[in-house]
Amino acid sequence: MGAQKSSVTGTLASAYSLSKRGEGPNPIDIHVGNRLRLRRTLLGLSQEILGEAVGITFQQLQKYERGMNRISASRLFNLSQVLGVPVGYFFEDLPATEQATRIALGSEEGETMARRETLELVRAYYRVPDGAVRRRAFDLLKALGGDVREAEDA
Known part of the structure; x- marks a missing residue:
């Protein structure tokens, strides 16, 4: 049982390290926000119109799109319905590791896609x-x- 517990603890510790306070936005939150902005823009929706459709301010939507605030599961589900995509859409093309996520989000290609x-x-x-x-x-x-x-x- 001790070996099993330590492997679970190790998994939890590494997952937790992705979101420690003071380290800036979580790379996964940034990725989800980028996907949200991409879909909203492809549909030609303003932040204000999408915000009204899901019951939030455009300022809150901006924070979601920048990855500054996390999107709750219920809000993500609601956004997926309004935007006409499955919830999994927001996680597509997500690099497998934290380091790969940071590299992808800071890459020239990632910046080009966000323009x-x-x-x-x-x-x-x-x-x-x-x-x-x-x-x-x-x-x-x-x-x-x-x-x-x-x-x-x-």
Whole structure:
């Protein structure tokens, strides 16, 4: 029993270390907030409109999106319903470890995905009704970005 208890205690200690006070926002809360902002922006909703839909202020929504405040399970469920995604959506692409989470959130690619320009481009892309036209636009952008090989292979 002693060995079993110490392995559980070790697991609890490592999980707890992700959220000690004074260390800033938890990387998982930041990831969930980024996913929340991504979905809200893709749907073209303002923070004020989404906040009203779930019964919170836009300031509280800002704190959620920045990972400064944790989202309770019931609030996350409510947000998922309003945004039309399963709760698991908020955890998709979450790196497996704390270190990987910190690296991913601080990476250049992560910052690019969080830009308004990127989100508006994705939203505009999915508004194009014809799939073939969307694909040609995608290939064009890849070629303009210097990725001619990938554009031709696709």
